[in-house]
Amino acid sequence: MIIILFGPPGAGKGTQAQRIEKSKGLIQLSTGDMLRAAVAAQTHYGQKAKDKMDAGQLVSDDIVIGIIADRIKADDCKGGFLLDGFPRNVAQAQALDVMLAEEGVKLDAVIEMKVDDAVLVDRISGRYTCAKCNEGYHDTNLKPVVEGVCDNCGGTEFKRRNDDNAETVAKRLKEYYAQTAPVLPYYAEKGILQQVNGMNAIDEVAAQIDAVLAV
Numbered sequence: 001m002i003i004i005l006f007g008p009p010g011a012g013k014g015t016q017a018q019r020i021e022k023s024k025g026l027i028q029l030s031t032g033d034m035l036r037a038a039v040a041a042q043t044h045y046g047q048k049a050k051d052k053m054d055a056g057q058l059v060s061d062d063i064v065i066g067i068i069a070d071r072i073k074a075d076d077c078k079g080g081f082l083l084d085g086f087p088r089n090v091a092q093a094q095a096l097d098v099m100l101a102e103e104g105v106k107l108d109a110v111i112e113m114k115v116d117d118a119v120l121v122d123r124i125s126g127r128y129t130c131a132k133c134n135e136g137y138h139d140t141n142l143k144p145v146v147e148g149v150c151d152n153c154g155g156t157e158f159k160r161r162n163d164d165n166a167e168t169v170a171k172r173l174k175e176y177y178a179q180t181a182p183v184l185p186y187y188a189e190k191g192i193l194q195q196v197n198g199m200n201a202i203d204e205v206a207a208q209i210d211a212v213l214a215v
């Protein structure tokens with residue numbers, strides 16, 4: 001199965017993707033995570049991407065399309081994968097169609113997670129992750145059971161993203177509505193666009209996604 005989790009920054013794509021990866025065995029492909037790893041490793045792509053990411057703007061299509069085109073050919077993607085943060089504009093969506101056709105596979109569903117802007121800003125400004133296993137938390141909505149200790153791996157170090165600050169969040173939302181939201185009609189026309197209410201609690205959203213995927 002190949003699916004896209006679609007929605008603005010802070011909609012909960014990463015959180016749901018981690019759950020779907022565990023429950024359905026689909027590999028999570030997050031272009032944001034891949035770019036952050038490239039930035040941390042100071043690769044050629046990482047150095048080119050960093051300024052755009054810090055400014056809340058999209059990284060150039062050739063970089064992200066190249067990353068995804070390479071990644072989906074790997075053996076671990078043969079059992080299916082889940083795209084999180086890609087495509088982010090119509091050119092990327094078209095490029096994805098070409099890649100999938102070359103691999104002889106097709107997209108099963110695009111799941112749009114709908115969330116109000118005010119909630120997005122609150123979610124993004126409070127979120128952080130375990131530095132060791134990347135489990136996601138939030139200052140008020142989703143704390144670890146034992147303060148300062150990751151529920152998943154017992155790690156005690158946590159990190160926040162450079163671009164998770166109020167000023168950059170506003171720019172990222174602007175980019176989403178200008179460039180990414182126009183991808184929705186592209187998939188609606190193909191009859192594979194589904195919607196879930198991303199304002200609900202994490203478990204409820206997960207249940208809605210399960211229901212969509214079970215059809």
Ligand code: AMP
Pocket residue numbers: 009031032033035052053054056057058059060061064084085086087088092163172
């Ligand atoms: P995310 O983790 O998905 O919120 O992505 C963080 C940042 O990485 C974005 O604000 C962009 O600068 C960059 N990025 C991630 N995915 C893409 C993409 N598909 N196209 C362009 N830029 C991207």
